[in-house]
Amino acid sequence: MRAADADWREHARRLADTIAAEGVLRDPAWRAALEAVPRHVFVPRFYTQRRPGGEPLETTAESEGWLGAVYRNEPLVTALAATSSGSRIPVSSSTKPGLMIRMLEALDLAYGHRVLEIGTGTGYNAALLAHRLGDRGVFSVDIGAELVADARKRLAGLGLAPTLVAAHGAEGLPGHAPFDRIIATCSVPAIPAAWAEQLTEGGLVLADVKRDPHAGNLAVLRRYADRLEGRFLPKWAGFMAIRDADTAPEHHHTVTVEIEAGSRSTTALDPSPWNATVQWLLTHPRLPGDLTFGYRNGGRWAFFTVCDGSWCAVRTEADQDGIREVRQSGRTAIWDEFTRAHQRWEDDGRPGWDRLGLTVLADGTHRVWLDRPDGDARWELP
Numbered sequence: 001m002r003a004a005d006a007d008w009r010e011h012a013r014r015l016a017d018t019i020a021a022e023g024v025l026r027d028p029a030w031r032a033a034l035e036a037v038p039r040h041v042f043v044p045r046f047y048t049q050r051r052p053g054g055e056p057l058e059t060t061a062e063s064e065g066w067l068g069a070v071y072r073n074e075p076l077v078t079a080l081a082a083t084s085s086g087s088r089i090p091v092s093s094s095t096k097p098g099l100m101i102r103m104l105e106a107l108d109l110a111y112g113h114r115v116l117e118i119g120t121g122t123g124y125n126a127a128l129l130a131h132r133l134g135d136r137g138v139f140s141v142d143i144g145a146e147l148v149a150d151a152r153k154r155l156a157g158l159g160l161a162p163t164l165v166a167a168h169g170a171e172g173l174p175g176h177a178p179f180d181r182i183i184a185t186c187s188v189p190a191i192p193a194a195w196a197e198q199l200t201e202g203g204l205v206l207a208d209v210k211r212d213p214h215a216g217n218l219a220v221l222r223r224y225a226d227r228l229e230g231r232f233l234p235k236w237a238g239f240m241a242i243r244d245a246d247t248a249p250e251h252h253h254t255v256t257v258e259i260e261a262g263s264r265s266t267t268a269l270d271p272s273p274w275n276a277t278v279q280w281l282l283t284h285p286r287l288p289g290d291l292t293f294g295y296r297n298g299g300r301w302a303f304f305t306v307c308d309g310s311w312c313a314v315r316t317e318a319d320q321d322g323i324r325e326v327r328q329s330g331r332t333a334i335w336d337e338f339t340r341a342h343q344r345w346e347d348d349g350r351p352g353w354d355r356l357g358l359t360v361l362a363d364g365t366h367r368v369w370l371d372r373p374d375g376d377a378r379w380e381l382p
């Protein structure tokens with residue numbers, strides 16, 4: 001890290017320029033934080049996956065190109081854990097800096113605010129927050145005890161001492177509540193009740209609300225006396241899902257199927273869920289839950305399952321007329337439900353995330369709405 005210490009400031013400045021060129025980083029206080037906090041201290045190693053299922057490649061501070069890579073506007077996987085099948089999967093990462101700044105700006109922070117971060121990870125975001133708000137304003141929890149211990153050491157090395165706790169973020173941090181802001185850097189299927197309880201009235205929570213890896217987005221919700229309410233951020237982003245333990249999450253329903261045996265139809269729709277995140281959220285109320293997605297048969301089929309064992313497969317390649325083959329099986333016709341939601345989305349004028357909002361009621365009901373919370377177009381998430 002010796003050479004690094006000499007030139008990281010130039011790298012940090014360039015990173016700030018790159019982010020500013022995206023139209024983010026409008027607040028000079030966040031530019032000052034980005035230029036003052038060394039990301040390389042928080043990312044002494046990262047992992048890259050060369051091919052799906054392959055062994056991740058480790059890049060450390062001793063590796064060629066490490067410093068430059070750490071100051072690119074990219075997310076970096078920083079911790080792996082072994083699953084029961086023996087493969088190592090990402091359990092923590094340093095978020096793409098441009099996305100972090102987008103979220104921090106959306107939080108509308110001011111000096112004197114008390115902020116709770118769910119997902120300490122490397123500690124880099126906590127450092128940016130502590131630079132802006134001082135140690136006393138920053139609280140951060142992670143389910144990974146070792147992650148928290150490492151982050152605490154790195155922050156201390158820079159003279160920063162926000163409150164870090166190894167805990168399940170769904171509980172918030174009751175001993176230190178209330179908070180003016182809560183920011184989650186892992187996705188949640190629903191906003192935990194503890195977060196609403198620990199937020200001051202008028203306070204904001206910013207979280208990636210996703211029932212499934214693609215069905216949802218970041219939302220900024222204000223706390224009112226009887227509810228949380230706000231809008232999704234205009235641009236889609238995806239965080240790793242909240243874990244229930246300090247271990248690798250296990251995916252239980254691996255379905256073995258004979259794709260050709262499913263009932264046959266065709267579709268003109270693109271099966272990549274990343275190109276239809278709004279439509280998949282609108283499909284969600286019609287599905288029994290636990291939607292999974294992956295590719296099968298060497299990437300020839302996009303494959304979806306739900307918890308009742310139903311599945312559908314859609315050819316990734318379209319014919320010359322843009323038509324793809326579909327196979328479905330089980331009680332829930334997943335692709336038919338998606339097609340219906342897609343049609344409704346077309347009828348509503350193809351709304352982007354900027355037109356969608358979310359209300360969370362005290363009983364836990366999550367209601368997605370189009371344009372207005374009290375309008376006709378509303379969907380309750382199951």
Ligand SMILES: C[S@@+](CC[C@H](N)C(=O)[O-])C[C@H]1O[C@@H](n2cnc3c(N)ncnc32)[C@H](O)[C@@H]1O
Pocket residue numbers: 091092093094095118119120121122123124125126141142143144147167168169170185186239240241242243244245
């Ligand atoms: C994208 S990383 C966080 C990045 C971090 N903010 C940074 O600046 O490096 C997501 C983090 O969420 C944490 N996480 C997952 N489940 C959690 C839970 N139940 N409670 C708290 N943190 C959790 C993971 O361990 C991981 O470190």
